[in-house]
Amino acid sequence: MMNIPKGKYRPYPKIELPDRKWxxxxxxxxxxxxxxxxxxxxxxxxxxxxxxxxxxxxxxxxxxxxxxxxxxxxxxxxxxxxxxxxxxxxxxxxxxxxxxxxxxxxxxxxxxxxxxxxxxxxxxxxxxxxxxxxxxxxxxxxxxxxxxxxxxxxxxxxxxxxxxxxxxxxxxxxxxxxxxxxxxxxxxxxxxxxxxxxxxxxxxxxxxxxxxxxxxxxxxxxxxxxxxxxxxxxxxxxxxxxxxxxxxxxxxxxxxxxxxxxxxxxxxxxxxxxxxxxxxxxxxxxxxxxxxxxxxxxxxxxxxxxxxxxxxxxELPTHPRHPYVGELVYTAFSGSHQDAINKGLAYQQSKEDPFWEVPYLPIDPADVGRTYESIIRINSQSGKGGVAYILEHNYGYQLPKAMHPEIGRAVQTLSDEKGRELEPDEILEVFKNTYFNIEEHISFIDFTLSSDNGTSTCTLTYKYDDSVITSQGEGNGPIDACKNALMKKYKNDFSIKSYSEHSCGDKSTAKAVAYIEIQSKEILSCFGVGADNDITIASIKAMFCALNRAFKPNS
Structure with a gap:
């Protein structure tokens, strides 16, 4: 604005109020x-x-x-x-x-x-x-x-x-x-x-x-x-x-x-x-x-x-960033914001004191009739915490924290490809394609389990290298016994790094969901997810999922 003549605008005069109280x-x-x-x-x-x-x-x-x-x-x-x-x-x-x-x-x-x-x-x-x-x-x-x-x-x-x-x-x-x-x-x-x-x-x-x-x-x-x-x-x-x-x-x-x-x-x-x-x-x-x-x-x-x-x-539109009322004011795109909001909401629900302490949200959106479903939305700038929030609060999948970066990368890849925000159902589709709809080089078929004096014995049937194999293993629990049975024929050595589980859905139709993280000399971390009416089968499916993801043929 170099063409504005000098003196065209003047500063507003100061109010003489040296003992102002306000x-x-x-x-x-x-x-x-x-x-x-x-x-x-x-x-x-x-x-x-x-x-x-x-x-x-x-x-x-x-x-x-x-x-x-x-x-x-x-x-x-x-x-x-x-x-x-x-x-x-x-x-x-x-x-x-x-x-x-x-x-x-x-x-x-x-x-x-x-x-x-x-x-x-x-x-x-x-x-x-x-x-x-x-x-x-x-x-x-x-x-x-x-x-x-x-x-x-x-x-x-x-x-x-x-x-x-x-x-x-x-x-x-x-x-x-x-x-x-x-x-x-x-x-x-x-x-x-x-x-x-x-x-x-x-x-x-x-x-x-x-x-x-x-x-x-x-x-x-x-x-x-x-x-x-x-x-x-x-x-x-x-x-x-x-x-x-x-x-x-x-x-x-x-x-x-x-x-x-x-x-x-x-x-x-x-x-x-x-x-x-x-x-x-x-x-x-x-x-x-x-x-x-x-x-x-x-x-x-x-x-x-x-x-x-x-x-x-x-007949006037409301700006999406208008304080308190705009479409996007209770929405976080930034990964760090999403993670903080996710933790803040969980903390708020866990304490008896009603004092509102959720980062980035000056008031509870529910107090003005807004819902939490729209708080976190996912685009290429989003982080792992936001993806985990959507999967848990929309679909019931309680991902272990160590798994957040892995699914976050998969979602971000799709968002980059599409060049836009992803809807929750698209995030769910990425999750399913990553952990459920995958190419298998080893497939779980069946198992039987017995236990004696704290030792579990698993008889495992699975398909590997175009052959159906049945083998038996012992361990200090069903997953350990199943792993030991598998390793008698399976060529890829691995260890189980972490395990978690939860139920998903209404009580009458709830399924068990299991998450298993494996590692090997070549792979520091790879997660698998399994779901079934039986928690042990869900756990075995999660282990097979992790193996199929970690040791892809020709990889």
Whole structure:
């Protein structure tokens, strides 16, 4: 960007707040949540929502637990007016929910707004006018005093129509483009508004301080919130609200730091829908709090449903890496990540303490209605732990750890060939082709076994070099006896390095699965797998599998 003229952009000025307190604070409780999906979110859509979509999204917001919902700008368009009337006429607003409407400081707009509000029991009238230096200079050509007078005219008009409204009316005032406004002016106009409204403990006012345009790092916004908190009159009766946009990509951090700095309320949308780069995502903020043990009062236990409804209503896709909700956020491709997750899940299940301690997963996917089946997926970057996880959790094969590299290499070879992620059934196919569907130079046929005084005697029948051979051997167990019987005719010397077994499947149909690792002078390690209703036969099959893999003809 060498062609940008010097001085075109300037650093945001530092906030003089040497005794700032917010860096030492901790978020300990959830804020008041206000969804603005139906207004801010809707106005940012290529295809604004129709009545049915608005109703569907409103129902979702109620289900999630929102108690404050901005439903629109009823004086600005017929559909927004009709939507609010639909909510009222069909008695769709619960008694414990406050709806919010947006309006500018003009009498005909405020009159129309109160017409739409007729019959609403609790409503917040959100009055705003832009206060920033740039807006005053470029858009309105007005002085600070003229901007204050405009805001106060709006307050007077709301009070005028409030007097004839049969229900509770709350005032919210936004010095719009707050982040581009001088702090002393933002405080002055806000204090003028609250004084004109008649603020007291029974008549609190929401002062919304929007990052209409995100202009600096999140710590600057936190400084602004703390500065305002110190300079607002009747602070105990003021509800400081945030409304952050994502122009710099840091709306989440800005909102969280603002809460440290004293903000009481958060306006935002689901999945960050909003003008330009979007509003702050309430899902992410809330689940960030959940991960810290804070009860948010919002229910995101079925996040797939939330995503489906929002995508349907907004016609906007969700990025697969979107925090907490994206298709891939509980997925690990890296081998080391897969191994750590696998171990973490096993550890979590083995302990009584519910504290969540699974590496790479900040929350339990089950808490948001996601399942573990999709956590680990396999591609050419994946490792042995991920393959073992898929085989165990999808198909019941509990591979010994020493076997993981061997099957991992086989799966990675196929993934390299296909140049894509492998599905679980493809991984199972690799496993079966590697250990069950193999070319045999020696084949197990039958055996009998007897035991006397701790010594096992095996009579083994097998096919080798196109001949059927029966031989007998003794040992300290069935596998040792079978090996000794085999070695009377078999030319490849080997030893058994490790052995493990487990049952696989439901109790009524379970099979025994055995894993045997062999070694020889030429081969350090080679595994075989066998499965049968009888554990001894499964073990013998595993040994023959290992031999066929290790000593292939002409190898």
């Amino acid at each position: 860096p030492d604070n901790t978020i300990t409780k959830a804020p008041i949540w206000c969804s603005v999906d139906l207004r801010d979110g809707n106005q940012a859509l290529i295809n604004p929502m129709d009545m049915n979509k608005k109703l569907e999204l409103f129902a979702l917001l109620l289900k999630l637990g929102f108690k404050e919902i901005e439903v629109g700008f009823p004086s600005a368009s017929k559909i927004e007016f009709d939507f609010l009337r639909k909510l009222v006429d069909d008695n769709l607003i619960p008694d414990d929910v406050t709806i919010q409407v947006l309006v500018q400081a003009r009498e005909h707009l405020i009159a129309k707004t109160f017409e739409a509000l007729e019959g609403v029991k609790k409503a917040t009238v959100h009055l705003y006018n832009s206060t920033s230096i740039a807006q005053r200079k470029i858009v309105f050509g007005k002085s600070q005093e003229e901007i204050i007078e405009l805001a106060l005219e709006g307050v007077d008009l709301v009070k005028k129509y409030e007097a004839n409204h049969n229900g509770e009316i709350f005032l919210e005032y936004s010095p719009e483009s707050f982040t581009g406004t001088e702090l002393d002016f933002a405080a002055r106009i806000s204090n003028k508004v609250t004084a004109r409204w008649g603020i007291n403990k029974n008549r609190k006012v929401i002062i919304n301080l929007p990052a209409t345009v995100e202009m600096a790092t999140p710590n600057i916004y936190a400084d602004q919130i703390e500065w305002m908190s110190r300079h607002l009159d009747n602070r105990e009766n003021v509800i400081i609200s945030t409304h952050t946009h994502n122009d710099r990509g840091t709306s989440i951090a800005a909102t969280e730091l603002a809460l440290l700095a004293g903000a009481d309320r958060v306006e935002g949308t689901l999945l960050s829908n909003g003008e330009r780069t979007g509003n702050v995502d309430i899902i992410t903020i809330a689940l960030n709090m959940t991960s810290q043990g804070i009860d948010t009062g919002l229910d995101f236990s079925n996040i797939n449903e939330v995503v489906k409804v929002v995508e349907t209503c907004t």
